[in-house]
Amino acid sequence: MNAGWLAGDVALITGGGSGIGAAVARRFVQEGARVVVLDRDPDRLAAVVAACGDPARAHAVAGDVRSSEDLHRAVGEAVTRFGRLDTLVANAGIWDYQRQLTRLTVAELDAGFDEIFAINVKGYLLAAEAAWRELVRTTGSIVMTLSNASFYVNGGGPLYTASKHACLGLMRELAYELAPKVRVNGVACGGMRTDLRGPESLALGGRSLAASFDRMPAGRRPPIPLDGSSVDPADFTGPYVLLASRAQSGAITGQAIQADGGIGVRGFATAAGGDHL
Numbered sequence: 104m105n106a107g108w109l110a111g112d113v114a115l116i117t118g119g120g121s122g123i124g125a126a127v128a129r130r131f132v133q134e135g136a137r138v139v140v141l142d143r144d145p146d147r148l149a150a151v152v153a154a155c156g157d158p159a160r161a162h163a164v165a166g167d168v169r170s171s172e173d174l175h176r177a178v179g180e181a182v183t184r185f186g187r188l189d190t191l192v193a194n195a196g197i198w199d200y201q202r203q204l205t206r207l208t209v210a211e212l213d214a215g216f217d218e219i220f221a222i223n224v225k226g227y228l229l230a231a232e233a234a235w236r237e238l239v240r241t242t243g244s245i246v247m248t249l250s251n252a253s254f255y256v257n258g259g260g261p262l263y264t265a266s267k268h269a270c271l272g273l274m275r276e277l278a279y280e281l282a283p284k285v286r287v288n289g290v291a292c293g294g295m296r297t298d299l300r301g302p303e304s305l306a307l308g309g310r311s312l313a314a315s316f317d318r319m320p321a322g323r324r325p326p327i328p329l330d331g332s333s334v335d336p337a338d339f340t341g342p343y344v345l346l347a348s349r350a351q352s353g354a355i356t357g358q359a360i361q362a363d364g365g366i367g368v369r370g371f372a373t374a375a376g377g378d379h380l
């Protein structure tokens with residue numbers, strides 16, 4: 104039996120094929136858990152299972168978080184293969200590349216809203232619906248990937264910021280509704296160098312946040328107090344382990360840990376400008 108804060112636990116991670124989801128999968132296995140990783144990109148899944156280091160402790164499910172059927176299948180496979188489900192990490196998401204309201208047509212607004220909310224918000228709700236019965240059985244927990252955009256402006260445009268504020272509300276509501284059996288918390292990550300994509304409906308599906316990071320000159324980075332510490336998603340996984348661990352956070356529910364380099368201490372401290380209005 105592995106030692107670790109999550110020894111014996113089983114977790115389902117949505118959007119675990121890349122970025123913070125993949126980093127959480129690797130870290131959870133290091134902490135003694137077994138993981139089921141769901142992603143819509145099947146090519147990435149094999150790599151994540153291999154990176155977890157022990158094929159007996161990681162299982163891949165190809166699926167889309169907009170499909171309740173896919174999510175129920177993932178929960179079913181967790182139970183069939185590993186016998187239980189202790190933690191749901193609701194994580195799959197897309198970004199709007201900070202597209203401002205005044206730079207969206209009505210058609211783009213309509214389609215972009217539907218796509219972003221279907222993945223970022225409904226995807227979390229459908230995952231919670233698929234998982235809650237098994238989580239009640241194990242007195243387990245849900246950990247949602249939130250964002251600095253769950254609290255502050257200018258971490259996205261109106262579509263992304265509204266979606267991540269909605270996830271904060273969803274986390275708090277479910278913490279109330281699923282108590283006392285299931286704890287529900289969030290990790291509000293700040294900027295990480297990941298492959299985060301945009302909506303297909305805004306022709307941003309091919310963009311990658313990592314490429315934007317790499318193009319950004321050092322002097323143009325947003326003024327974040329801990330800037331320079333890390334943008335590696337692996338360095339953001341600790342709060343997920345803490346919140347998933349019954350022993351370490353059994354009394355914590357309805358809370359978001361802000362792992363954002365201190366953005367909230369001073370904000371982004373820039374005005375929008377509005378020169379184009």
Ligand SMILES: NC(=O)c1ccc[n+]([C@@H]2O[C@H](COP(=O)([O-])OP(=O)(O)OC[C@H]3O[C@@H](n4cnc5c(N)ncnc54)[C@H](O)[C@@H]3O)[C@@H](O)[C@H]2O)c1
Pocket residue numbers: 117118119120121122123124141142143144147166167168169194195196197198222248249250251291292293294295296297298299300312
């Ligand atoms: N990268 C950042 O700076 C940052 C900051 C704060 C919060 N976040 C949040 O982190 C979460 C993960 O994003 P990431 O940065 O790791 O990006 P990522 O693109 O590297 O990983 C997201 C994964 O989700 C998958 N995915 C997307 N839509 C899906 C769907 N409909 N069904 C199934 N899988 C789907 C993708 O294929 C990808 O593997 C998102 O919720 C994002 O909002 C990211």
